[in-house]
Amino acid sequence: MTLAEKHRPKKYTDMVGHEQVILAVRTFLSEFPKKKAILLYGSPGTGKTSLAHVAARENNAEIFELNSSDLRNRIKLEEILKPASKQESLFKKNKILLVDEVDGVTGTDIGGIAELIRIINQTSHPIIITGNDVWQTKLAPLRPLCTLVEMKSLKPDTVQIFLSNICAKEGTQENPHFLKQIAIKSQGDLRAALNDLQAYTIDRNIPVDPEKRNKEESIFNILKLLFQQRQDFLQLFDNTELSLDEILLWIEENIPREYREESLFKAYYALSNADIHRGRIYRQQHWRFLLYQNIFQSAGIAYAKKLPRSTFTKYERPKRVLKIWMNNQRTAKKKTISQKYARAVHCSVKRVMRDFEVLRPILQSIQIQQKLKLEQDEIDFLTK
Amino acid sequence: MTQTDIWTERYRPAVFEEVVGQQEIVKRVRSLVQSLNIPHLLFAGPAGTGKSTLALIIVRELFGDTWKQNYLELNASDERGIDVVRQKVKDFARTKSLGNVPFKVIFLDEADALTREAQQALRRTMENYTNTCRFILSCNYSSQIIDPIQSRCVVFRFKLLEKKDIASVIKKIGEREKLNIAEDTYEALYESSEGDCRRAINLIQATASISPDVNAEMINIISSRSKPANIRIVLDYALAGDFMNAREKLLDVMLKESIAGIDVIKAIQKEVWNLQVEPELKLKLTEKTGEIEFRMVEGSDEFVQLQALLASFVMAGRGKSL
Numbered sequence: 001m002t003l004a005e006k007h008r009p010k011k012y013t014d015m016v017g018h019e020q021v022i023l024a025v026r027t028f029l030s031e032f033p034k035k036k037a038i039l040l041y042g043s044p045g046t047g048k049t050s051l052a053h054v055a056a057r058e059n060n061a062e063i064f065e066l067n068s069s070d071l072r073n074r075i076k077l078e079e080i081l082k083p084a085s086k087q088e089s090l091f092k093k094n095k096i097l098l099v100d101e102v103d104g105v106t107g108t109d110i111g112g113i114a115e116l117i118r119i120i121n122q123t124s125h126p127i128i129i130t131g132n133d134v135w136q137t138k139l140a141p142l143r144p145l146c147t148l149v150e151m152k153s154l155k156p157d158t159v160q161i162f163l164s165n166i167c168a169k170e171g172t173q174e175n176p177h178f179l180k181q182i183a184i185k186s187q188g189d190l191r192a193a194l195n196d197l198q199a200y201t202i203d204r205n206i207p208v209d210p211e212k213r214n215k216e217e218s219i220f221n222i223l224k225l226l227f228q229q230r231q232d233f234l235q236l237f238d239n240t241e242l243s244l245d246e247i248l249l250w251i252e253e254n255i256p257r258e259y260r261e262e263s264l265f266k267a268y269y270a271l272s273n274a275d276i277h278r279g280r281i282y283r284q285q286h287w288r289f290l291l292y293q294n295i296f297q298s299a300g301i302a303y304a305k306k307l308p309r310s311t312f313t314k315y316e317r318p319k320r321v322l323k324i325w326m327n328n329q330r331t332a333k334k335k336t337i338s339q340k341y342a343r344a345v346h347c348s349v350k351r352v353m354r355d356f357e358v359l360r361p362i363l364q365s366i367q368i369q370q371k372l373k374l375e376q377d378e379i380d381f382l383t384k
Numbered sequence: 385m386t387q388t389d390i391w392t393e394r395y396r397p398a399v400f401e402e403v404v405g406q407q408e409i410v411k412r413v414r415s416l417v418q419s420l421n422i423p424h425l426l427f428a429g430p431a432g433t434g435k436s437t438l439a440l441i442i443v444r445e446l447f448g449d450t451w452k453q454n455y456l457e458l459n460a461s462d463e464r465g466i467d468v469v470r471q472k473v474k475d476f477a478r479t480k481s482l483g484n485v486p487f488k489v490i491f492l493d494e495a496d497a498l499t500r501e502a503q504q505a506l507r508r509t510m511e512n513y514t515n516t517c518r519f520i521l522s523c524n525y526s527s528q529i530i531d532p533i534q535s536r537c538v539v540f541r542f543k544l545l546e547k548k549d550i551a552s553v554i555k556k557i558g559e560r561e562k563l564n565i566a567e568d569t570y571e572a573l574y575e576s577s578e579g580d581c582r583r584a585i586n587l588i589q590a591t592a593s594i595s596p597d598v599n600a601e602m603i604n605i606i607s608s609r610s611k612p613a614n615i616r617i618v619l620d621y622a623l624a625g626d627f628m629n630a631r632e633k634l635l636d637v638m639l640k641e642s643i644a645g646i647d648v649i650k651a652i653q654k655e656v657w658n659l660q661v662e663p664e665l666k667l668k669l670t671e672k673t674g675e676i677e678f679r680m681v682e683g684s685d686e687f688v689q690l691q692a693l694l695a696s697f698v699m700a701g702r703g704k705s706l
Contacts, residue, residue, distance in 0.1 A: 114467065137684070137685070248685075248688070252687075252688060252691065255691075256627045256628050256631070261625075261698065261699060261702055261704060262699065262704060264627060264695050264698060264699075265692075265695040265696055265698065265699045267695075268688075268691050268692040268694075268695040269692050269695070271688055271691070271692065272676075272679055272683065272688060272689055272692040275679075275683040275684055275685050275688045275689065276679055276682045276683045278683065278684045278685070279682050279683040279684035279685075280682065282684050283499065283501060284501075320635065320687065323635060323639070324635075324639065327639040327640075331642070334642075341390075342459070342462070344390060344393065345390060345392050345393055345582075346436045346440065346457060346493070347436070347459075347493075347582070348459045348461045348462050348493065348494055349459070349461075349462045350461050350462065350642075350644070351431070353642040354641070354642060354643065354647075355583070355586065356642070357609035358583075358586055358587060358590050358606060358607065358609055359586060359590065360590075361589075361590040361593040361594065361606075362387070362390065362391075362586065362589050362590050362593060364593070365387045365388070365593065367387070367388040367389070368387065368388070368389065368390055371389075371390075
């Protein structure tokens with residue numbers, strides 16, 4: 001048994017450094033079915049799956065788990081998850097559904113996301129979903145249905161404390177400096193830290209190499225190669241775990257930092273071409289077009305400039321998706337009000353949203369608010 | 385002054401006689417309804433001209449008191465994908481209709497929001513349930529509806545309401561709600577509603593919620609609140625070569641006003657003609673705008689496409705040929 005398996009946390013209090021996330025999960029479970037699902041996201045090894053299991057244990061609930069090794073297609077989901085979400089649990093315990101690694105649902109079984117959404121809408125048990133990157137386009141329809149909670153990577157200090165606790169339990173003594181090195185190298189991935197600890201204690205000769213490259217470093221390198229060099233671009237994206245769609249967002253964000261005028265124009269047209277092929281993939285499931293998307297967003301971007309160049313550019317992480325999400329949070333009430341109003345007046349929610357400012361004075365009438373059965377927080381939104 | 389009702393609902397025509405501006409259509413639809421057997425119908429026409437209203441009158445006439453059990457209203461632009469539509473249609477059509485009429489009615493509003501593939505699927509659904517269900521589809525442009533669906537429907541084209549039609553509706557409301565409507569109001573209402581009766585009524589109610597004395601100036605103030613946001617600023621930034629600011633402003637505008645990319649394109653297309661540039665360049669920019677509108681339909685991320693358009697405005701601003 002690996003150390004990581006052996007020392008999986010069992011109680012909330014075992015999960016050092018995650019107090020806020022734990023609070024969010026407890027609130028979610030106690031308020032269920034106010035929200036049907038909670039989406040825990042964060043880098044690998046931060047304890048998302050562990051937290052789900054701990055939550056089940058603390059609530060005396062049975063856990064029903066699906067991970068990415070299960071075929072995530074619609075038929076399979078329907079078979080497994082659906083009866084589970086409606087059935088009473090075998091021993092009359094509570095039940096929690098765990099959908100692990102939701103971003104492992106690849107494009108080909110995209111029906112899986114649609115089905116998951118359906119299940120969230122129908123479930124009579126709380127659902128915990130985990131994922132590394134929840135900002136992908138394909139997960140967009142999922143996000144509004146879930147409470148989103150980020151599991152932040154642990155600080156090296158916390159990891160180190162955790163490691164020395166484990167050593168104490170195992171009855172071994174380790175040099176604090178050695179533990180610190182492992183902690184730093186782990187970049188907050190507790191599972192990796194424990195595995196390393198185990199490996200190093202078996203074979204002392206392996207040097208601890210704290211220079212493990214992380215994901216973001218690799219995307220910065222990719223951007224540099226893409227924008228400044230002009231070679232090897234076809235294999236460029238093979239070295240990263242980021243999906244083409246994520247890379248596209250990074251490129252989109254950073255084109256104007258690198259290119260001006262004609263290059264800017266050409267680069268965005270290449271990106272536009274990439275997006276057209278992506279649209280065709282989405283609509284017609286024509287996966288061959290992925291090839292074209294890849295070429296346009298690599299070679300297309302690289303050749304937008306006349307010559308290779310080398311200047312220093314500070315690249316930034318994509319902001320758009322986050323901005324949209326934050327805006328949606330801010331205007332969530334506007335949307336729910338519009339939905340209620342739209343139903344009453346036989347009109348689309350989109351049109352109501354567009355005309356919202358004209359409608360606002362109408363919606364401020366108390367009688368109309370009562371007729372539409374607006375909640376107090378929606379009424380507050382209208383009078384603010 | 386308190387208002388107890390949403391006027392667009394309170395004053396929605398409940399019988400054929402009350403519908404304004406669509407006499408020909410009303411006459412034909414009414415005779416179809418009297419035979420107790422309607423075909424599938426397609427209502428094409430601008431917003432606020434009475435499409436939903438007529439659908440509601442049809443089901444009330446057909447089913448009387450049981451209309452709510454026999455009628456399902458779906459909005460294609462709000463439902464996520466054809467799967468939802470199909471499932472809801474299936475669930476609804478599975479049970480028998482109540483009363484004398486052997487079918488139920490499904491009203492699918494804004495059917496032109498469905499993609500072509502979704503429309504193909506809808507066509508199958510219409511066929512499968514044709515014995516138990518009649519469809520009434522509404523759309524702004526019938527050209528957006530695929531031919532096989534059009535050929536299964538009797539198509540009615542709704543006209544934009546005229547100034548006198550809007551005025552008569554508003555006058556009636558004014559009397560019932562005891563408003564004091566200045567004469568210039570009607571002109572202003574017609575201008576800012578562009579013949580959209582729903583919008584005209586909303587404007588009068590929003591204005592009346594402030595004061596029962598209504599005039600053109602107040603109508604204009606209220607209606608300017610939801611004018612398509614100032615796309616001009618975005619274009620000015622782009623033409624000045626400041627892509628970053630143009631992009632940021634554009635996203636802000638889209639988020640704040642909840643407008644979709646396709647509406648931004650429409651606004652840009654209009655705004656191009658007001659720019660202070662050579663007519664030749666206007667033509668070129670229009671060409672680019674059209675190209676991007678087409679790409680938006682084909683692509684998956686409208687903001688990527690809009691950035692490509694902004695980039696061509698940056699080029700144009702620098703006097704570079706497009």
